[in-house]
Amino acid sequence: MHSTADPPPPPPPSPPSPAETLExxxxxxxxxxxxxxxxxxxxxxxxxxxxxxxxxxxLLLEISDSPHWSEHPLISSLLPALLSTLRRTETLCQHCSDASNSRGKLLMQSDLDMAVGWLSKQINDLELLLRSGVLHQSTAIVLSRPEASSSKEEVAFFIKDxxxxxxxxxxxxxxxxLESLIQLLSEDDKSATVVAKEGKLSCLISLLDLNAENSxxxxxxxxxxLLVSAGDSPRKCLFEEGALGPLLRIIECGSAPMKERAAMAVEFITSDPDNxxxxxxxxxVSILIELCKSGSLTAQSHAAGAIRNVSTVEDTRIALAEEGAIPVLLQLLVSRSPSAQGKAANCISILASTSEYFRGLLLQEKGLQRLLQLFHDCSNSNTLEHVLRAIYSLSVSDTSYRMLSGSTSFILQIAELVKxxxxxxxxxxxxxxxxxxISDGNKRAVCGCMSSLVKLMESVKPDGxxxxxxxxxxxxxLVKSNRKELVKDEKSLMRLMQMLNPENxxxxxxxxxxxxxxxxxxGSQSCRKKLVAAGAYGHLQRLAEMDVVGAKKALQRLSASRLTSLLTRSWRE
Structure with missing residues (x-):
């Protein structure tokens, strides 16, 4: 019996090769x-x-002379589109040559203008492909990152492609x-400089546009x-190409992950004072403040960092005050993000050090109380430093000065930090x-830090x-008992004598x-005796001869003590 089944359909014709399309x-x-x-x-x-x-x-003649023009995957997509445009142009040519053609004048003008636009775009794309030099090497659609041993020329070619x-x-x-670029930057941040030099960054920035496809x-x-976090050169290039504006728009309208990355990029870009x-x-300014209020913890941290960076610019500081940044920054001091806390404290310390106006705003929002709360709870040394700087700046206010002077817990804590x-x-x-x-009682309570203060007197750095x-x-x-405690400490006394030595x-x-x-x-005789026994008299004599400020007066006190001591001993004998 013969089968009555239909024969299988013929396989679809294979698409023409680039060479056939070009022909x-x-x-x-x-x-x-x-x-x-x-x-x-x-x-x-x-x-x-x-x-x-x-x-x-x-242009096509020049492309066909390139060694590997037909192998590049972009050619496979550009040539068919170009062929389609030329076929439409040929149809328009036939219509315009036919006197009996009934197409309307406006419609024909529109079609011709569209043909010009299509050809302009496709010529531009082909020129970009040719000028990039990538047609001189064979490449694939999925680019693999150059090996560590690759030459600079190979890496530059990879980036151009x-x-x-x-x-x-x-x-x-x-x-x-983009995936290949991200892989390159993630595995080798040194490549960012090459990317900034060889890549057209304006093209990358254009992909940040709100109209671009989301993925x-x-x-x-x-x-x-990744680029802005890798170094000064790519950061400067991206700023000069106009990346800041699109990044801020993403912070306004992007998804949560995009906001975090955009805020990170803005923080790095603004870390350069010139930017x-x-x-x-x-x-x-208002965009960053809003992100501090409503963003994720990571986004808040980067936004606070960017605000800290721009707070060094006078005009921007005024905008920060007008947009309500102070209460937002103070709220971040109690954030669940230690990073956001530290950056907010840093920004507050900068603002507090600039003018009475900002100190007034901070105190009005109970900034000192917020800072003291974080100071007592925080264990991160960097954050503590920023908090202390802000507290120090605010201490010039009479109210703050009295509050800090009378706080035993604060005095004890800073004495511990001295140690x-x-x-x-x-x-x-x-x-x-x-x-x-500080009250005498609190001065007695912190006498244990005096030996550390003596050590600080030997420190060359930091200045002051x-x-x-x-x-x-x-x-x-100024407290009598503390004077006695200090001279009892032989190590501290020895340090003081070494500092007095004119040869030091x-x-x-x-x-x-x-x-x-x-x-x-x-007037304590016991204190003076210990100073004399330690060798203070000889050092003071030489310093007095050198006209060191206060040396003659100190020597007179010490000499009076020695004379009194000698007279008392003679009378007893």
């Missing part, structure tokens, strides 16, 4: 160029079209190119955030101890450390001289 395009151009010369209607439009067709013919695909490819080409925008934001001013120009904090915390804490009007150490110590030595040029002599004078101010 058909060349034939079409050969027909179109002379045919267009005989057209007598719409002459100005056909003149423009002819110039486009002539440019296209020359990526950006070529971003400019003229369809969605799939753009997506693959492409998400990848573009991630790529930009920070532009936030106001783009209307970014165990890092250098900057010691510096600020000692400054507060020196300046506040010796002075604040001496001033804080002099404040505590590290420490300014006026500070140990003032401390010795303070120890002797109460």
């Amino acid at each position: 058909e395009i060349t034939q079409l151009l050969t027909r179109l160029l002379p045919a267009s010369l005989s057209i007598t209607c719409f002459t100005s439009r056909w003149q423009v079209l002819r110039s486009k067709l002539a440019s296209l013919k020359s 990526l950006f070529t695909r971003l400019q003229i490819g369809g969605l799939e080409f753009k997506r693959k190119a 492409i925008r998400e990848l573009a934001v991630l790529a930009v955030s 920070a001013w532009a936030i106001s120009a783009y209307g970014g 165990h904090g890092n250098v900057m915390l010691q510096h600020i804490s000692a400054s507060l101890l020196a300046n506040l009007a 450390m010796q002075e604040v150490g001496a001033k804080a110590l002099l404040s505590l030595l 040029e590290v420490v300014s002599k006026k500070f140990p001289v003032a401390v010795l004078a303070a120890i002797m101010a109460g």
Whole structure:
């Protein structure tokens, strides 16, 4: 029996190769160029079209001379689209050559203008592809990152090809190119400098546009955030190409992940003082403040960092005050994000140090109380430093000064930081101890930090450390019991003698001289005896001869003590 089943359908014809498509395009151009010369209607439009067709013919000849032109995947998408445009143009040529054609004049003008637009776009794409140099090497649609051993030329070619695909490819080409770019930046942040030099960053920024396809925008934001975090050069290039405005629009309207990445990029861009001013120009102050209020913890942290960066610009500071940044920043001090807390505290410390106006705004919003709460609860040394700086700036207010001077818990805590904090915390804490009007009872309570203050008097850095150490110590030595405690501490006494030694040029002599004078101010014979026994007399004699401030007066007190001691001993004998 014979089967009655239908034979299988023939396989679909395979698409023409790039070479076959190019051949058909060349034939079409050969027909179109002379045919267009005989057209007598719409002459100005056909003149423009002819110039486009002539440019296209020359460009295609140049492309066909490239070694690997037919292998590049972008060619496979560009040539068929170009062929379609030329077929439509040929149809228009036939219509315009046919006197009996009944198409309306306005419709024909519109069709010719559209043909000019299509050809202009496709010529531009082909020029980009040719000028990029990527047709000289064989590439695939899924780009693999160059190996670590790759030459600079190979990496540069890879980046040029990526950006070529971003400019003229369809969605799939753009997506693959962005994924490859992100992989490159994630695995080798040094490549960011090459990207800034070889890539057309304006093309990447254009993908941040609100009208761009969402998945492409998400990848573009991630790529930009990786670029700006990688170094000064790519950060500067992206700013100069206008990335700040689109990033701020994304913070306004993007998804939560995009807002986080855009805020991160804005924070990095504004970390350069030369860029920070532009936030106001783009209307970014209110956008960042709103993100601090309603964004995720990560977004809030980056927004607070950006606000901190721009708070160094005077005009922007005024905008921050007008837009209500102060209460928002103070609220971040109790955020669940330690990073946001630290950046907000840093910004507040900057604002508090600038003018009485900002100190007034902070105090009006109970800023000192918020800062003290964080100061007592926080264990991060960087955040503590910013908080202390802000508190120090606010302490110039009479109300704040009285509140801080009378707070035993605060005094005890800064005394602990003098003993165990890092250098900057010691510096600020000692400054507060020196300046506040601390009660005698609290001075006795913190006498344990005096040996640390003596050590600070030996510190060369930071600038001013010796002075604040001496001033804080002099404040505590106003209490008699503290003077006795200090001379009992043999190590501290030995340090003071080493600082007094004229051969020791590290420490300014006026500070140990003032401390010795303070120890002797109460008339305690036991204190003076210990100072003499430690060798203070000889050092003071030499310093007095050198006219060191306070040395002669201190020597007189010490000499009077020695004379009194000798007379008493002689009388007893």
